[in-house]
């Protein structure tokens with residue numbers, strides 16, 4: 001049974017020699033293929049094994065709680081970081097609110113794109129669906 005088989009990862013399909021010691025060896029040893037294998041295995045396990053599912057949910061919950069605590073502590077211990085974030089957020093908020101487009105134009109005299117409101121519409125958009133697909137973006141030209 002020393003025959004090469006194709007990697008089960010659809011994006012790979014490389015021929016490789018399965019290791020007889022590995023049960024159901026269907027993926028080659030590339031990092032990406034092993035990741036696909038692990039993900040598939042976990043998804044299947046989540047579907048088939050209620051106990052595993054429960055364990056996963058509990059550990060996820062635990063992690064979230066610990067993490068929340070971690071970030072809270074981090075903010076408490078790094079006031080400068082928190083302040084910087086607050087200022088950056090304030091800056092973003094102000095920029096979003098700002099409708100003084102003429103002022104932005106004056107700040108970017110070399111820009112080839114005129115400051116203003118643009119609709120970004122997917123190139124393949126179906127005209128009938130366009131309203132639902134289009135979102136209004138404020139385009140701020142760089143340099």
Ligand SMILES: [Zn+2]
Pocket residue numbers: 007008009012013014027028029030033
């Ligand atoms: Zn592969």
